[in-house]
Amino acid sequence: MAWRWGTQVFAQLITWASTFAVIRILTPADYGLFAMTQAVLTALAFLNGYSFATSLIQAKEIDDRRVGQVFGMLIVAGVGLAIVQSLFAPVAAAYYGQPMVEDMLRVQAVIFLATPFIALPSALLARRIEFRNQGLVNLLCAVVGASTALILALGGSGVWALVFAPIAMAAARAIGLTISAKLLVKPVFDFRGAWDIVSFGGALTLCQFLWIVQSQSDVLIAGPAFSPGDLGIYTTSLFLVLIITGKFIPPINEVLFPALSELAKTGRPLAPFFIRTLRTVALVTAPLYIGLALTAEATVLTIAGDKWADMIPIIAGLTLAMPFFALQIVCSPATNAIGKPRIYVATSTAGAILFPAAFLIGVSSGPMGLVHAWWFTAPALLAITLALTLPAIEVRIGDLLKQLFPVAVACALMAAVVTAVKSVLPEMAAPFELAILAATGGVTYGAALWMLWPHILTETWAMLRSRKANPADVVTPA
Template identity: 55%
Template sequence: MTMRDAAEHDAPEGFGARVRKALAWRWGSQLVAQFITWGSTIMVVRLLEPSDYGLFAMSQVIVTALHFLNGWSFASSLIQADRVGDREIGQVFALLLLTNGLLAAAQLALAPIVADYYGQPEVARLLRVQALIFLAIPFTALPTALLARRLEFRSQGIANLVSAAVAATTALALAWYGFGVWALIYAPIAGIAVRAVIMSIAARLWVRPVFDLRGARRMIGFGGALTLCQLFWIIQSQSDIFIAGRVFSVYELGLYSEALFLTLIVTGRFIPPLNDVAFPAYAELHKAGRSLGPYFERTMQSVLLVVTPIYIGLALTAPEAILVVFGEKWTGMAPIVSGLAIVMPLMAVQIICSPTCTATGKEGFYLATSIAGAILFAGSFFIGVQFGAQGLVRAWWVAAPLLLIFTLALTLPQIDLPLRRLVVAAAPPVLACLAMVGVVGGLRLALPAEIGPVATLALLGTAGAATYAGMLYLVWPDIVRQSIAMIRRTPADPLPTAAATPAPAGRTRDAAE
């Protein structure tokens, strides 16, 4: 099958139906994959020690930093382009092979330097093995972009499920047999290798790389701009571990990094799959001359309706949740989780802003917010690290709101959306969560200590969920009905509300643990 545009949009389905089907496969498969990963993660965390996660976090600073430069943005240019032929696909393939080959070599060269920086020789060995990840990226990035351009996510869903199962099984088996931190290293390698094979077959990637890059100026410009954005995103998302790695002990770094991983699960795992659908959907809407403002407004409200109660509930119940789920040796990360969870709804809104710029070809705005994020977060972490893990938490409290204000100031005028409408849309989940805080806080004071953490967690969780749902149903019943209707039937609007949730996943661990 040739991969030309003439064959990409012949499906008899309407645009809305295609988006809805794509969203169902991409997000639904991610949900199932996460249940697989969570089950494995909980068991692996109980088998390993915080120091294992500390070593892993040290290596991930470099792996994640280089991963963001892996040329995926060149593949994304195929989604945004008006027309794509076999030559353009071959050129992207060549760029991906060159870029990831250089990144693998760079990681091998940096391994001993990074180990010396942290004073941990084991980190060098971890980095050398993890360089294998870059060899598989061209065979995942290119097929993903080709399928996403056509809004075909069924194959990606299957690949997600199989690779998650392979990675989770690998991590659990190695942790069980005493491989320690290496369980966290080999699992993502196994997962991405399986995903590369499945995705290449699904996209029928029978194309040779074209190293003659004449005529690829727009592709390179678009991909280069996004890669530059990712460079600043690296500074924003990795500077806390990089700075703290020389100040904290391995144990303390393990607690902080795992707390951060836990609080980033929703924004890092469930919003990016929606982004995968949103970017091509937004691009197609823009090409059709449609305003993105109404979709962004509804998207933000839908995202906040889901993530805000999850994060505020986690902040309220972190001591019991950590003890029950992770065990007593991890209770030291409970206050870190509580503090980080408070600010994560703001990060969720931050993430959904990016496709309004990238899908319309205005990468400059995305670059500006990326630079601002790098300055705000790195500066805040540099000051906060002097006060330990809670200092880093407070750095999040300062940097995240300031970055969101800056991002909205750039984004909203571009999509003709007044700030007042955005505030009104955000009011229901915010006010319902304030009611939840009051009820859960009062109930905690009334509960006797002797009932134990399991019963306390169950009672607080039930009371919080009931308060939030009841508040929405009594005060904003139309929002509840619209949300239910969106799930149960195909909406008349061409873009489902939840489909417009994009952007960089941030610091998320591969589905390995």
């Protein structure tokens, strides 16, 4: 966890530095065009075969033939998707009414060709619970992507800076992971005897499809209704807000799934580790999101400038839904680890119904209508997910709420103090106001936990320092 998540933090610092610089160079319309292509790219990505590679993590035994079969499936999927996206590009351009989308999609199709050389080595390394090299490769990819985006933006390439940066990152990741995993197996295109791969991977593929419906429905629904500028304001706001859940939570899941799978294979209980994970996620994400809601104006003006000022109410509103969203994301590894992907399918189905329905209602009110949709859907989906997940891994809702209560109280105290300080601050430059409010919030939050629930901080620190954990000790009653 230290390697995978720690290197992700450093990688994101590199990416943030580049992103904030590129935002100041490009326009909202550039980001709107890019969001249109990402909706298509992501919509097809659920068929990239990544879930077939994931099946290798959960399987009790694997051999060269099994690995070769997965490699073959990934190659077939990658080549097929690249062709499909190239053929579909004119249709997407016509749907959005933006001719440039066609050329962008055809160039972006090459990303699918790199997927087999990313998914398979990632799965093999995860099965061995080896995340050091993966973390180092992520750092390399961050440098490559950030450099590509910034150089092209400074050179006047416009939206193409956003197009080529992910392609460069995919190439670097494919090369780095293939070398790290020492992937020498040949692809096998004879898929006889691979039903277990297809069945487990198929369930996860269905979940990926449902996730895409949930996560891309806002852009697909708002794309024809909004101008490129308004769509760019909303999607860029969402991108900035989702940096925490979209960049920091997935690495936790990447470690959590193989780790819980090993526990499940040996018959050890998952409940203590699951509760600790949710508490840790809340401990980190909740104060960051509440703090961002309170400092949205100073944050936007500091990192993006006045031309992005329309993002301020969007970001302030979206952050209120994100703590619920973050907790929901980390539930699926537990049920997948015990061989019950149907629970993941059920929660994914709920998300694929709730989010599009709410966005269809909210789109008529503009970007803020989509924000209001998030306020309803994120808490509702978390409630559904916990109702299905907790009984499966034998966790009582009361035990979970007891562990989350200190985080909620500390965040409330932090919000009260930051609001009070903000009300008495004289007018000053946005960066200075942001620094003062961020420092005030961080100190207040840390002090509240240290004075009222010091065991939470000491347990979290002990978990980070220790290579082994006693499941009987990971959750201390409040």
